[in-house]
Amino acid sequence: MSPITQTQESTCESKTHSGLPLKVPDGARILIVCDDNPDTDRLSTVLQEAGFVSECAKSLTAGCEAAKSGRFQVVVSTPLLRDGSWRRLTDIANHYDLGFEVVLWARNFDLAEWVEALKDGAFDVLDAMCDPPKAVEATRRALWAAYLKGAGPSPSVTSPQKAA
Numbered sequence: 758m759s760p761i762t763q764t765q766e767s768t769c770e771s772k773t774h775s776g777l778p779l780k781v782p783d784g785a786r787i788l789i790v791c792d793d794n795p796d797t798d799r800l801s802t803v804l805q806e807a808g809f810v811s812e813c814a815k816s817l818t819a820g821c822e823a824a825k826s827g828r829f830q831v832v833v834s835t836p837l838l839r840d841g842s843w844r845r846l847t848d849i850a851n852h853y854d855l856g857f858e859v860v861l862w863a864r865n866f867d868l869a870e871w872v873e874a875l876k877d878g879a880f881d882v883l884d885a886m887c888d889p890p891k892a893v894e895a896t897r898r899a900l901w902a903a904y905l906k907g908a909g910p911s912p913s914v915t916s917p918q919k920a921a
Contacts, residue, residue: 785900787811790820790834790846791862792901796885800833800862803889804896824849824857830903831896833860835885836874847878856908858899862892 787809791797798871804811812829814820815840824832824846832850834843846859849892866874871882880899883892 760886774790785809786829786831787896787900788820788823788829788832789813789862790817790832790838790843792816792838793835796835796862799889800892803892807893807896807907809893809896817843817845821849824855825853827853827855829857830908831860831880831899833862833892833896834865834881836861836863836870840915843874843879846875851878856903856906858903858906858908860895 788802789797789800789804789811791813792799792815797815801811801813812823814823817834817840820832820834820838823829832846834846836843842862849855850857850859859878861874861879861882862885863870863882864885866882866884874882880902881895883895910917
């Protein structure tokens with residue numbers, strides 16, 4: 758089995774705080790980099806229900822390779838995996854000028870670590886035990902920030918083929 762899996766593609770509408778409909782743009786892609794299967798499954802399901810298309814990588818190495826492809830506008834990662842730190846992702850975004858945003862999905866982050874992560878380039882830090890709407894809202898904000906930086910879907914970037 759490939760270290761990267763893709764969820765079913767769908768789009769759905771939700772409401773903004775002002776009550777206006779907000780649709781996840783076609784082509785918006787989220788990469789989840791996490792080696793904890795229950796956390797990955799939970800986050801992937803929550804994002805899919807909100808209309809996001811996501812792919813999962815079980816290691817930082819696989820996540821970095823996927824991020825280099827330019828298919829993603831947001832990468833949600835646990836802070837530390839067996840093969841490295843989330844900071845490699847921000848290095849890739851900056852080095853290759855990809856413009857994606859990195860959101861951290863952490864279980865144990867104190868205030869000092871949170872502040873340091875934001876200073877080091879993370880868009881946001883989420884508590885992995887938080888309510889799903891917070892994860893969806895943070896991902897939406899990161900998506901729009903990535904779009905403002907020019908990280909929209911590119912017609913020249915192909916999506917991975919679904920397994921037959």
